[in-house]
Amino acid sequence: MTDVNREREEEVDVEKPVVTDKRRIDPETGKVRQPDTTAGTTAEPGAAAAASAAGPGTAGGPATEGGPDPLEAARAESLDLADQLARRNADIYNLQQEYNAYVRRSKAEVANYKQAGVHDVVEALLGVLDELELARQHGDLTGPFAAIAEKLEGTLRQRFDVERYGQVGEEFDPEVHDALMHQEDSAATATTVSQVLQPGYRAGEKVLRAARVGVTGPQ
Incomplete structure (x- = not known):
């Protein structure tokens, strides 16, 4: 081999194959190997930022403490x-x-x-x-x-319910009689109607016109 060929071989960077032992039983110790949890867990770029920007209350995010209770x-x-x-x-x-x-x-x-x-x-x-x-x-x-x-x-x-009233001999009542004349009698014990000058009229309990009478009373 010439010196030129030797120099060309040294310049070529040959990548050597990588052999991964995936056997679960260690051939040297005979024990079960623990799985490598770090393998394949490399987060994609921007994944952490997206999870952080999702905010509280989203799927996979932590529960917000102190928030309003729906109930x-x-x-x-x-x-x-x-x-x-x-x-x-x-x-x-x-x-x-x-x-x-x-x-x-x-x-x-x-x-x-x-x-x-x-x-x-x-x-x-x-x-x-x-x-x-x-x-x-x-x-x-x-x-x-x-x-x-x-x-x-x-x-x-x-x-x-209209009725005429006013009779001689009935007791004088200023609520329903209007005395136009008055005479005294020593034998009288109460004031009574002695003469009816004009009869009175009432409808039920309402007096439409008082009876105009002359009365006789005690001295």
Whole structure:
């Protein structure tokens, strides 16, 4: 071999083969070899940075300590909704009470207006009723006119509870009598009606017109 060829062989870098012993039993000691956990565990470039950037709560990441508990959040939301429902129910109850009170007031006002209308009509007819009573006392109310007068008075009495009052001998009551004359009597023990100048009328408990009377009382 010439010197030139020898120099060329020295310049060539021949890579020698690497032999890996993968036998699980060590031929020298006869013991089971432990697996090499470091082999093949080289992390790919950027893997650690990606895991760190994933943030808390992601798959494979550590659990975040001190974060909101989903169960407690659900309980708080449930309590808040229950409180809102209770407030709405209270509002509806108050509205119903106001409506019921309004209905009661409306019915009472309608009844009062109706009764007031009846009283106005009867008061307008008091002059006619006085004339009918005077004609009856003088015997002038006979025939068809008597029947009409009785029907009118009966209708007012039955449908609207209108009655005429004021009789001689009844005890004087300033709530329902209007005394136009007064006489003294030593034998009298109480003030009584001695003369009816104009009868009174009332509808139920309401006095439409007080009876105008003359009274006699003790000295």
